Amino acid sequence: MLCLIIDQEQRQFHSSLDLQTLQAEQCRVETIQSPAGQVDSRVQNGGLYQNDRHAFEIGCLLAMKISLLLCFIIVFSENYSQQLPASSTIHTSACTIPLESNHKPPYKSSNTPCIYTVGVNTSSSNHQKTIQAVLNQECTDGYDITIRDYNHSESILVDQSLTAPAIIKGGFKSNAQLIHSTDTKTNYQSLTITSCLFNGVDIESYEYKMIDAPNIDMLIVTDCIFQNVVTLEQRLISCISNKNKAGFIFENTTFTNITIKNQHGFGTLVVFLNGTEQKLTINKCIFSNCSNADLVSDGGTIYLASPNQSVDGNEIIITNNKFINNTGYQTGGIYSFWNEVKCNFSNNEFIGNSKFGSDQEGCDARLTWQNQTKSLTEDEVKQKVIYLFEGSTSKYWSSVSYLYTIRLKDIISGHVDLDISVDYCKSKEDLTSECICYEYYTLYPVKQCVKEQLCITDLGNQTASNCPYCPCLSTGDPRANKACPAYCDKGNITTQCVCDTNKEGFTVAQCMLEKECKFDLANQSTSDCPCLSTADPRANRTCPGYCIRGYTQYNCTCDSQLPSYPIDQCLKEKNCSFDLDNQTVANCPCLATGDPRAGDTCPSYCIKGYVTSDCVCDFYIPDYTVAQCQKEKACKYNLINQTSMDCPCLNTSDPRAGKACPEYCVKGKVTSECIVLVNQQEILEQEHNVIHIV
Numbered sequence: 001m002l003c004l005i006i007d008q009e010q011r012q013f014h015s016s017l018d019l020q021t022l023q024a025e026q027c028r029v030e031t032i033q034s035p036a037g038q039v040d041s042r043v044q045n046g047g048l049y050q051n052d053r054h055a056f057e058i059g060c061l062l063a064m065k066i067s068l069l070l071c072f073i074i075v076f077s078e079n080y081s082q083q084l085p086a087s088s089t090i091h092t093s094a095c096t097i098p099l100e101s102n103h104k105p106p107y108k109s110s111n112t113p114c115i116y117t118v119g120v121n122t123s124s125s126n127h128q129k130t131i132q133a134v135l136n137q138e139c140t141d142g143y144d145i146t147i148r149d150y151n152h153s154e155s156i157l158v159d160q161s162l163t164a165p166a167i168i169k170g171g172f173k174s175n176a177q178l179i180h181s182t183d184t185k186t187n188y189q190s191l192t193i194t195s196c197l198f199n200g201v202d203i204e205s206y207e208y209k210m211i212d213a214p215n216i217d218m219l220i221v222t223d224c225i226f227q228n229v230v231t232l233e234q235r236l237i238s239c240i241s242n243k244n245k246a247g248f249i250f251e252n253t254t255f256t257n258i259t260i261k262n263q264h265g266f267g268t269l270v271v272f273l274n275g276t277e278q279k280l281t282i283n284k285c286i287f288s289n290c291s292n293a294d295l296v297s298d299g300g301t302i303y304l305a306s307p308n309q310s311v312d313g314n315e316i317i318i319t320n321n322k323f324i325n326n327t328g329y330q331t332g333g334i335y336s337f338w339n340e341v342k343c344n345f346s347n348n349e350f351i352g353n354s355k356f357g358s359d360q361e362g363c364d365a366r367l368t369w370q371n372q373t374k375s376l377t378e379d380e381v382k383q384k385v386i387y388l389f390e391g392s393t394s395k396y397w398s399s400v401s402y403l404y405t406i407r408l409k410d411i412i413s414g415h416v417d418l419d420i421s422v423d424y425c426k427s428k429e430d431l432t433s434e435c436i437c438y439e440y441y442t443l444y445p446v447k448q449c450v451k452e453q454l455c456i457t458d459l460g461n462q463t464a465s466n467c468p469y470c471p472c473l474s475t476g477d478p479r480a481n482k483a484c485p486a487y488c489d490k491g492n493i494t495t496q497c498v499c500d501t502n503k504e505g506f507t508v509a510q511c512m513l514e515k516e517c518k519f520d521l522a523n524q525s526t527s528d529c530p531c532l533s534t535a536d537p538r539a540n541r542t543c544p545g546y547c548i549r550g551y552t553q554y555n556c557t558c559d560s561q562l563p564s565y566p567i568d569q570c571l572k573e574k575n576c577s578f579d580l581d582n583q584t585v586a587n588c589p590c591l592a593t594g595d596p597r598a599g600d601t602c603p604s605y606c607i608k609g610y611v612t613s614d615c616v617c618d619f620y621i622p623d624y625t626v627a628q629c630q631k632e633k634a635c636k637y638n639l640i641n642q643t644s645m646d647c648p649c650l651n652t653s654d655p656r657a658g659k660a661c662p663e664y665c666v667k668g669k670v671t672s673e674c675i676v677l678v679n680q681q682e683i684l685e686q687e688h689n690v691i692h693i694v
Contacts, residue, residue, distance in 0.1 A: 362401025
């Protein structure tokens with residue numbers, strides 16, 4: 001049964017049989033049965049039409065304001081008279097839409113609909129050759145129309161009262177599809193389905209697909225709902241294309257309550273990329289309660305294949321979807337089988353999916369790369385899978401399994417965890433009151449987990465057999481500081497306290513370290529426990545020794561608890577000895593040698609032959625002793641008080657001239673003892689035949 005709500009803002013539009021796409025504003029399905037019994041249902045679009053009429057082709061128009069309900073109850077049969085008894089197939093009510101759907105039928109069932117049959121070769125009192133002819137008849141309580149032809153195709157103009165729904169029924173035929181896009185006519189190579197509701201037929205054992213799109217160029221399905229289906233087919237929606245650059249897009253679409261009953265079932269949505277540069281996009285869709293769990297079947301929701309080794313450039317994008325409570329034999333979610341395809345499975349949410357058996361590894365997805373030519377390591381394959389599912393979440397561990405085959409001989413297999421959104425209990429050591437016991441985790445059986453968890457959540461009501469030792473809890477134990485040790489407080493550690501495993505701002509590691517630093521300091525490293533300012537047992541070993549007055553070392557530590565050598569005096573001595581460059585003269589007087597402050601806050605040291613009045617003589621220059629330095633300074637800056645023995649007489653400006661040194665010669669007063677300067681040539685005259693030329 002396909003139920004569609006039609007709503008139109010303007011009640012005028014027209015239809016065309018030669019259009020390729022179904023547009024968002026309006027959709028129609030043309031149903032054609034071939035003589036062999038197969039169904040060819042094509043989706044077409046419509047536009048504006050005169051005379052205030054609504055146009056349909058056994059299908060749907062969407063996005064209108066005045067509501068009109070058109071329901072297709074399509075029941076196919078080899079023998080109509082045997083398969084469609086009046087009690088089971090002549091429906092007098094409009095279709096029922098599940099409560100979870102947003103599409104609500106605006107009409108209640110009609111009490112006395114006009115019953116007609118439609119067909120070319122049938123005649124009766126209530127028979128017409130076309131559906132249009134029936135709808136042209138006046139009927140205030142609606143229409144119940146049965147199509148008798150195996151092949152029937154027409155365009156329908158509906159101009160009826162809004163209180164008169166139409167029910168149209170066809171003959172059931174095996175292997176039928178509600179919507180079928182065929183490559184026999186080029187004008188159906190692109191198919192777009194928007195805002196349609198697909199409801200399954202109320203029969204549990206029949207074979208059909210809702211969409212079959214072989215060799216199509218482009219299939220776009222958006223804002224649709226596929227629901228309430230039980231089929232013996234291998235797939236509900238089938239997309240197989242050998243064409244280059246073919247595209248398949250499913251977006252904002254829901255697939256719910258779908259059951260595949262076939263031992264070789266593929267899944268709900270099946271896509272084979274057999275051409276090159278093909279692209280599949282599944283985005284913002286919901287797959288819920290889809291089942292394909294018969295023996296040897298594959299995935300519960302999506303089956304992907306690109307098995308042809310000669311094709312390349314294909315791309316699969318499955319993003320931002322939700323997979324909820326789906327079941328399959330191999331996996332409840334995505335099953336893939338390909339050579340090499342560019343993939344993106346990011347930001348999907350997997351909730352409660354399962355596969356056949358007790359082992360639930362791969363319950364969300366199973367990926368298979370076949371006959372790969374590129375050799376990868378086990379870790380490289382694992383990282384490849386992790387990267388594909390970036391940002392995806394699951395409720396189960398190991399929910400994605402993979403198989404990577406290299407040149408048909410080397411096989412790498414394994415499984416990965418997605419971002420787990422549930423805190424599962426992993427072991428007794430990690431057990432908390434909040435974690436959840438996981439029924440498929442064999443390393444910590446759920447029965448044992450539940451039993452031991454009660455010792456945490458309901459300890460007071462447990463028997464001795466359930467909790468034989470009633471061990472003190474690592475956090476939140478009401479017996480703390482009574483029958484059980486108190487929990488440690490940061491900065492107030494005792495030898496008896498225990499570290500709380502759930503204390504904010506004080507982790508177990510921090511707590512244990514603080515205990516070791518306090519009660520086992522001698523055996524701790526300085527990286528874990530910094531050296532103490534006093535009484536550290538590691539002093540002169542892994543920690544520096546404490547400073548001794550007058551014997552400080554550059555790395556010694558000033559003892560903070562030594563009254564005879566206060567810490568400020570110790571620091572001053574250390575600074576004057578090992579950080580003199582940054583000390584003031586007031587704190588540390590200038591040194592007689594080697595002071596780094598010389599020429600800055602301290603006077604410069606004297607240099608031989610270049611002494612200055614304020615330089616100081618360096619006490620440690622072997623070839624320039626302090627005596628030599630001081631003598632040079634005295635001869636330069638205190639010459640008048642020096643002897644000619646210590647400071648030879650100068651050839652000019654010697655303050656001792658005429659005293660300790662001879663006078664300088666003066667013209668006209670030349671003596672044998674005076675000194676004639678070189679620049680006094682005019683004095684060169686013979687007086688007593690003695691001339692001193694300096």
